[in-house]
Amino acid sequence: MIIQKTENSRISTFDPNNFSFGNTFIDHMIICEYENGKWGDVKLVPYGPLMFTPAMMGINYGQACFEGMKAYKDKDGQVFLFRPEKNFERINKSAKRLAMPEISEEMFLDGLKALVDIDRDWIPFGEGMSLYIRPLIFATEEALKARVANKYMFAIVATPAKSYYAEPVSVKISDHYSRAANGGVGFAKAAGNYAASFYPTQLAIEEGYEQIIWTDDSTHEYFEESGTMNVFVRINDTIYTPPTSEKILDGVTRDSFIQLAKRRGIEVKVEPVKVKEVIEAQKNGSLKEVWGVGTAVVTTVFQALGYNCEKFPLPRLSDEESYAVMLKNDLVGIQTNLEEDPFGWRVLVDHVLETV
Numbered sequence: 079m080i081i082q083k084t085e086n087s088r089i090s091t092f093d094p095n096n097f098s099f100g101n102t103f104i105d106h107m108i109i110c111e112y113e114n115g116k117w118g119d120v121k122l123v124p125y126g127p128l129m130f131t132p133a134m135m136g137i138n139y140g141q142a143c144f145e146g147m148k149a150y151k152d153k154d155g156q157v158f159l160f161r162p163e164k165n166f167e168r169i170n171k172s173a174k175r176l177a178m179p180e181i182s183e184e185m186f187l188d189g190l191k192a193l194v195d196i197d198r199d200w201i202p203f204g205e206g207m208s209l210y211i212r213p214l215i216f217a218t219e220e221a222l223k224a225r226v227a228n229k230y231m232f233a234i235v236a237t238p239a240k241s242y243y244a245e246p247v248s249v250k251i252s253d254h255y256s257r258a259a260n261g262g263v264g265f266a267k268a269a270g271n272y273a274a275s276f277y278p279t280q281l282a283i284e285e286g287y288e289q290i291i292w293t294d295d296s297t298h299e300y301f302e303e304s305g306t307m308n309v310f311v312r313i314n315d316t317i318y319t320p321p322t323s324e325k326i327l328d329g330v331t332r333d334s335f336i337q338l339a340k341r342r343g344i345e346v347k348v349e350p351v352k353v354k355e356v357i358e359a360q361k362n363g364s365l366k367e368v369w370g371v372g373t374a375v376v377t378t379v380f381q382a383l384g385y386n387c388e389k390f391p392l393p394r395l396s397d398e399e400s401y402a403v404m405l406k407n408d409l410v411g412i413q414t415n416l417e418e419d420p421f422g423w424r425v426l427v428d429h430v431l432e433t434v
């Protein structure tokens with residue numbers, strides 16, 4: 079790895095109690111270029127703009143995918159990643175589907191660890207605090223030709239993330255728009271998936287909802303995901319979540335929730351979730367909770383479901399009664415080294431660059 083440390087660190091301007099998530103970037107970034115059929119050296123360089131023209135293929139034809147993951151600091155200042163191998167596997171699945179070159183585990187993990195290590199002072203410590211990390215691959219070739227590009231960049235950038243209380247939200251069950259289709263790219267973290275979701279989400283917001291529950295594109299009868307999260311439904315004391323498929327992103331948080339629920343002896347059914355059955359359960363009082371899970375907020379609890387122009391309120395459970403809250407706490411405990419990690423999910427980030 080080629081390391082070029084910044085000579086103008088901005089860390090003295092960073093106030094961990096007052097910063098803007100998503101707009102504050104750590105001192106460094108990782109970049110690596112693909113050309114002539116192979117990836118070059120991974121470079122750790124000062125964070126900053128790169129030179130591209132509007133003829134860059136990535137922004138014209140959408141060959142671009144990304145990951146979202148976090149690093150956490152414990153009370154002793156140790157820094158951990160959470161299941162980074164899952165993000166590595168997923169970025170390559172996304173790249174493959176978008177006909178982009180895959181990256182090696184070494185490029186991904188070594189780049190990640192070096193970046194987090196060198197900028198560990200940027201990771202805020204405290205409840206809900208973390209560093210949000212964004213690995214991405216995009217086509218950089220300058221050509222207006224609708225074909226597979228010949229040049230790419232793998233990059234990793236990161237922004238400190240803070241605790242924010244996610245208020246329960248109202249979600250509209252989509253009866254027209256779809257996030258994914260059979261044979262499409264729903265399982266990939268393709269940048270275009272997010273672009274395509276903004277307009278339907280705007281419409282849902284205009285109707286008084288905060289998010290959409292995406293349903294299957296052919297019948298709109300089955301739950302798929304919610305916003306940019308996987309979705310869980312609790313009927314009585316059983317948890318249901320749709321199986322992952324080519325239309326559903328294989329979320330790291332989803333998988334962790336399933337394992338944590340099973341460890342607690344909660345019955346988990348990974349099976350298609352029918353909209354009509356959820357609405358029926360709401361009507362007969364057996365629907366206890368519906369929530370979304372993802373790296374960014376961990377859990378968003380839903381307070382109402384919009385379906386067929388009607389709003390169906392959900393019970394407001396106390397933290398003690400809520401499986402969503404209980405499992406979130408279990409997960410955060412492991413992520414932040416407050417709890418034992420029987421699954422081996424935490425990965426300590428060593429001081430690899432101390433001597434550089």
Ligand SMILES: Cc1ncc(COP(=O)(O)O)c(C=O)c1O
Binds near residue numbers: 328329330331332372
């Ligand atoms: C569409 C979509 N579904 C689900 C998730 C949750 O995945 P993860 O738990 O790996 O963050 C995300 C977030 O990354 C997402 O963008």
